[in-house]
Amino acid sequence: MLPESERALDTARAAARCLRLGLETRGHEAIARLADELDRIPCTRGAPIDAAVLDAILARIVAAQERGDPLGLADLLEHELGPAFGRRIPGRS
Amino acid sequence: MRPENRKVLAQRFPELLVWLESAPPLREVGFVEGAPHRTLRIDGVQLAGAFDPRAEAELQSKLVPQGSRRATLYGFAQGELARLLLERQVLQRLTVVILDPAVARASFEAFDHAGWLADERVELACARERAELETPFAVSPADLALAGEEGARLRDLARLELATPFLRSRLEEREHEIAERVSRNRDLVLRDGDVAQLFGLRPGGTLWIAAAGPSLAEHYAKLRSALHPLVAVDAALRPILAAGVTPDFVLCIDPHAEGVRRMLELPAERLRDATLVYFPCVDPAALARWPGRRLAAYGREALYDELRAALPRGELWSSGSVFHAAVDLAVQMGAARIELHGADFATPRGASHVQGAAWETELPEGMLTSWVVDGYGERIQSVANLVGYLRDFERYVRSHPEVVFVNASKSGARIGGVRYLEEPRAS
Numbered sequence: 159m160l161p162e163s164e165r166a167l168d169t170a171r172a173a174a175r176c177l178r179l180g181l182e183t184r185g186h187e188a189i190a191r192l193a194d195e196l197d198r199i200p201c202t203r204g205a206p207i208d209a210a211v212l213d214a215i216l217a218r219i220v221a222a223q224e225r226g227d228p229l230g231l232a233d234l235l236e237h238e239l240g241p242a243f244g245r246r247i248p249g250r251s
Numbered sequence: 252m253r254p255e256n257r258k259v260l261a262q263r264f265p266e267l268l269v270w271l272e273s274a275p276p277l278r279e280v281g282f283v284e285g286a287p288h289r290t291l292r293i294d295g296v297q298l299a300g301a302f303d304p305r306a307e308a309e310l311q312s313k314l315v316p317q318g319s320r321r322a323t324l325y326g327f328a329q330g331e332l333a334r335l336l337l338e339r340q341v342l343q344r345l346t347v348v349i350l351d352p353a354v355a356r357a358s359f360e361a362f363d364h365a366g367w368l369a370d371e372r373v374e375l376a377c378a379r380e381r382a383e384l385e386t387p388f389a390v391s392p393a394d395l396a397l398a399g400e401e402g403a404r405l406r407d408l409a410r411l412e413l414a415t416p417f418l419r420s421r422l423e424e425r426e427h428e429i430a431e432r433v434s435r436n437r438d439l440v441l442r443d444g445d446v447a448q449l450f451g452l453r454p455g456g457t458l459w460i461a462a463a464g465p466s467l468a469e470h471y472a473k474l475r476s477a478l479h480p481l482v483a484v485d486a487a488l489r490p491i492l493a494a495g496v497t498p499d500f501v502l503c504i505d506p507h508a509e510g511v512r513r514m515l516e517l518p519a520e521r522l523r524d525a526t527l528v529y530f531p532c533v534d535p536a537a538l539a540r541w542p543g544r545r546l547a548a549y550g551r552e553a554l555y556d557e558l559r560a561a562l563p564r565g566e567l568w569s570s571g572s573v574f575h576a577a578v579d580l581a582v583q584m585g586a587a588r589i590e591l592h593g594a595d596f597a598t599p600r601g602a603s604h605v606q607g608a609a610w611e612t613e614l615p616e617g618m619l620t621s622w623v624v625d626g627y628g629e630r631i632q633s634v635a636n637l638v639g640y641l642r643d644f645e646r647y648v649r650s651h652p653e654v655v656f657v658n659a660s661k662s663g664a665r666i667g668g669v670r671y672l673e674e675p676r677a678s
Contacts, residue, residue, distance in 0.1 A: 180390040225295035
């Protein structure tokens with residue numbers, strides 16, 4: 159996995175952790191950082207990203223933010239964004 | 252409600268059972284489709300993580316130190332966190348505060364909570380019985396998100412408390428720069444007067460405060476009458492001057508140099524008779540340009556300790572908002588009645604500040620993550636820091652029963668302990 163992708167996933171996990179703890183402001187700031195990091199991922203270098211899948215997840219992330227659903231948002235960041243980068247979810251076959 | 256839950260509630264918390272059953276229905280309740288774990292979603296908000304709720308509860312439980320004998324839980328979601336905390340032998344008391352009765356009832360209808368409810372160490376409480384946060388505590392983030400009016404204050408206090416270490420670390424990042432500015436202002440503090448010379452000057456009087464919320468514009472005609480001394484916050488200065496209102500006192504405690512420049516760079520002739528009360532963290536160049544009298548004051552932060560010891564000056568309370576310092580000045584001047592204008596703590600009509608203020612902006616939807624109830628009983632959007640300032644101010648109001656605080660507008664947040672102009676005083 160590209161270092162840019164690793165960094166983005168680390169940020170996504172950090173955001174999810176904040177949201178699960180009720181640290182809403184920190185969580186949303188991390189998501190803003192994540193958006194910047196995702197922008198910087200060079201898709202042309204053969205990163206295993208399915209752009210359509212990623213777009214769909216990002217749309218759900220935005221929707222969860224808009225409806226103020228911290229744990230739905232945390233689940234998307236932690237358990238659904240990873241697979242879009244070709245990473246399996248721990249504990250799932 | 253599931254019978255096993257009802258049975259324990261009826262035995263242990265009969266009054267709460269009545270309260271829960273009389274709660275209004277929720278708009279939308281259902282289970283998250285395809286979720287690995289059974290997860291309730293209420294009005295678009297998941298009560299718990301759908302993938303690994305146990306790990307989530309373990310993370311949340313870390314907010315309560317391992318050796319704690321008592322703990323408070325704000326919201327119980329689907330019960331996982333309460334069960335986990337009760338596994339601790341050392342825990343003697345777990346207070347579970349319900350932030351919204353309809354949300355709690357939905358969870359009692361969907362999940363078996365009888366085990367933890369029956370534990371004798373558990374005390375179930377409703378939010379309206381609790382004015383203040385009890386520590387140590389953990390939260391269910393979904394319950395915070397779904398909290399109704401009764402739970403809004405505790406929700407805000409919990410969010411504020413959780414955010415405090417983060418906000419403090421942010422301040423610490425700028426501490427060196429601000430400390431240097433305080434040091435550079437030493438000569439100015441030495442030459443300028445002391446805010447304490449104003450203390451006690453208006454015993455039993457009425458003072459007006461001009462804050463910079465959007466509703467300030469509703470009061471320009473009244474403020475022009477100059478019936479009472481006016482204390483204005485820096486951000487309100489530009490719009491009130493434009494409206495023909497001249498303040499008697501202006502408060503500035505902002506360490507942001509560019510912001511202060513935007514707020515205070517105004518025609519000198521209108522300000523010669525106004526007194527600027529400032530904290531020494533303010534940019535020296537902006538202070539030097541003030542055409543009228545300047546009085547120095549300190550906040551209670553350690554940042555001022557060295558200067559405070561060398562050059563003692565009066566102190567003003569603020570938890571971060573200049574509005575706090577403005578009100579505290581009025582209180583320390585001896586006011587018996589303080590009328591608030593533009594003290595909105597929210598974004599009525601989507602605006603952050605009164606029109607013409609240096610910071611006036613339409614806040615993006617993503618920033619409006621909080622809500623408060625306005626004077627008409629309607630929910631209006633706000634931002635986390637404003638809600639934090641509101642709750643701190645409510646504590647301040649409670650600590651000053653000798654002063655009557657009056658809000659001139661119902662457009663902004665309802666402030667606990669503050670009445671509206673037309674309301675008769677409670678006997």
